Amino acid sequence: MGSHLKYLIAGGVIAGEGGSLALLGWMxxxxxxxxxxxxxxxxxxxxxxxxxxxxxxxxxxxxxxYSKYKNRGW
Structure with a gap:
């Protein structure tokens, strides 16, 4: 596994949490x-x-x- 996976997982989790918090504030x-x-x-x-x-x-x-994923060297 490359180093890009940790950024993708962390970004998805934090963005999901942020969307829930913003929706909770609006509610x-x-x-x-x-x-x-x-x-x-x-x-x-x-x-x-x-x-x-x-x-x-x-x-x-x-x-x-995503940029680390696209620029990984094979």
């Missing part, structure tokens, strides 16, 4: 509107920011892993 935002008593904005904004940052980091790791 908390919508839950406040449905219940009629909004949650503190720091609750869903912190989840949204953490999710977006995780998506960016996961995407960068996936790009690094």
């Amino acid at each position: 908390f935002n919508m839950l406040g509107y449905i219940q009629g008593r909004p949650l503190p904005p720091a609750t869903y904004w912190s989840l949204m920011i953490a999710g977006v940052v995780s998506l960016i980091i996961g995407g960068v790791l996936l790009i690094i892993g």
Whole structure:
């Protein structure tokens, strides 16, 4: 196995986590509107920011892993 596999696995896991966090933040935002008593904005904004940052980091790791995969020497 090459060195690209660890980047691809880590990028996929971190990006998946980031998507879930961003979705959870959006759902908390919508839950406040449905219940009629909004949650503190720091609750869903912190989840949204953490999710977006995780998506960016996961995407960068996936790009690094893909470029290492394409440039491997046989």
